[in-house]
Amino acid sequence: MSNAPVIAAVDGSEHSLRALEWARKEAVRHDCGLLVAHVLPDHAQLYAGRRASLHDASEPAEFADPVRDWVRSLLGADGPGLPEGVTYEALEGSVPEALRVIGSRARMLVMGSRGRGGFASLLLGSSSRAVASTAACPVVVVPHAERGAADAGAEAGAGAGAGADADADAEQSAGRVVVGLHAAETPDDVLTFAFTEAAVRGTTVQVVSAYAIPPSPSLVIDSPFAVIPPEGLADEGDGVPAEREMLRSQTERLAPLRERFPDVPVEQAAVPGDPAGRLVIASRAAALVVVGRHHPRRTAMSLAIGSVAHAVLHHAHGPVAVVPTLKDDV
Structure with missing residues (x-):
């Protein structure tokens, strides 16, 4: 597993952004590749199946994937590709099963604690729980910002004058x-x-x-x-x-x-x-x-x-x- 990548599961939500940032730093620490995985929504999977079954050449070859563009912009990619060492895969199937399968070749799989569709009151989303319960690799769940907000406030009060978010990030790291x-x-x-x-x-x-x-x-x-x-x-x-x-x-x-x-x-x-x-x-x-x-x-x-x-x-x-x-x- 020395060459296995860190996989970040994303869906375009703020929760998955935190997971992507954490996974990118982790890949640097381990000097390994970063694979960004997105399980396509149902309508995109239905489109792909329809096009494949009908062999309709008039339809675009690929369904638009705004999450891929979102990942490129976040990672500061130049041109149409991604930064060196970063790959992107669009997956089909249910979220837990697709991530469980791709996780079989991962150093670790990183995901947010809630997805785009989760209720704000949920502490842990169903997909995060399911993947953590079944994946063959270690699964790192990065909590949403609200989970640590109270603690961040307490730390800021204890260190008044320390200032910026960068200082808090350095302390956490x-x-x-x-x-x-x-x-x-x-x-x-x-x-x-x-x-x-x-x-x-x-x-x-x-x-x-x-x-x-x-x-x-x-x-x-x-x-x-x-x-x-x-x-x-x-x-x-x-x-x-x-x-x-x-x-x-x-x-x-x-x-x-x-x-x-x-x-x-x-x-x-x-x-x-x-x-x-x-x-x-x-x-x-x-x-x-x-x-x-x-x-x-x-x-x-x-x-x-x-x-x-x-x-x-x-x-x-x-x-x-x-x-x-x-x-x-x-």
Whole structure:
């Protein structure tokens, strides 16, 4: 997959514009191609079928595709083509199925959280959910602007005088990669994806695990993460036993990744409570949140997305990567 492209799924909406911008930067980080994919609307697909069946030479050879022109203008293309390293494909079929098929040859597939036809109140569109649930490649869902508006306002207030949107973008791009880990169950592919993304960004991986026991009276459920380095896990420490055991399990599980990615700083966090809720909180300061699609021991016919991934996709304040956990669920 070293030469596989990053694929951006677009439909001309503002939501897909955010996904396209994110995917373009990602392709630069990985030094790979960018493939922009647009699933044609029903009327365009009907036209193509009618022309093919009637062999009507008087009809134009191609149906006008305003999304292709929109992509060209956004990417600053000179002439009729696209910038070097960028290709465009118009797809036919249902949106989830067409993107699932093309995603089989992708490094990752990037799409907005809602499409052009989505209701404004929806946190996650049906196509985004369906593709994240079934694609053979990692799917990155970039949330719509309203999802992070409150957090952006809070950050602007905290950094009054910092000024421009460019500063906010720079701060976001420097954020850590957060990955949810169940030490006994999370597949290696999920961790490898998270560490790779941190490496190409030159940033930290924060590994978050949650344990389902009541916290001690001294802990507040919404308190900040306690980030503890491996060297701080001495036997005489004062940590909660479940927390200390989880951190030890994390350290053991992460050892091969630390060896493989020696330049990637690692933070470990073991916290009480709901894993999805903790990952959503962490997403406020993250460039990317990485989760596995579902439990690795489910059968190949069980394609439903897991509860943690489902909740994080709906509520995270930034991009979320859903990494497949089965090799045969394509």
